Amino acid sequence: MKVLFCAWMVNPRFKGAITLYKKGIQPIFHQLSPSIDKHAENLKKGDFAAIQQELGPQFAKVQELVKKHGPEAIERAMNLAGKGDKKKATTEANGTKAE
Numbered sequence: 587m588k589v590l591f592c593a594w595m596v597n598p599r600f601k602g603a604i605t606l607y608k609k610g611i612q613p614i615f616h617q618l619s620p621s622i623d624k625h626a627e628n629l630k631k632g633d634f635a636a637i638q639q640e641l642g643p644q645f646a647k648v649q650e651l652v653k654k655h656g657p658e659a660i661e662r663a664m665n666l667a668g669k670g671d672k673k674k675a676t677t678e679a680n681g682t683k684a685e
Contacts, residue, residue, distance in 0.1 A: 629660045 594602040628636045632652060638645050651659055 626660075626664060630657050632657045 591602075594600050595606065596603070625636075628634075629648065629652070634645070634649055634652075648660075
C-alpha cells in the first residue's frame with residue numbers, strides 16, 4: 587500500500603503531490619498563516635513573553651539563539667528558509683559558515 591501511495595505521489599500523470607498539497611496542506615497553511623506571521627514578528631522584536639507559552643520546550647533554544655546572535659539571526663534564517671535553502675539558513679542562523 588505504501589508503494590502505491592508513493593507511486594501516486596511522484597507520478598506526474600496522477601499529480602498526487604499537487605493534489606495532496608492543494609487539498610490537505612495548503613488550507614492548513616492558510617488557516618495558520620496569521621498566527622505564524624504574528625509569532626515571527628514577535629521573534630524579530632525579541633518579545634519572548636508573547637510566544638513563550640505556545641513554543642514550550644523549544645522556546646529555550648530559540649531564546650538562546652537570539653541572545654547569542656541577536657534578533658537579526660531569526661530574520662536571516664526566515665529569509666533564507668523562504669528561499670528554500672534550509673541548510674544555509676540553519677548554518678547562518680547558528681553563526682557558522684555553510685560548507
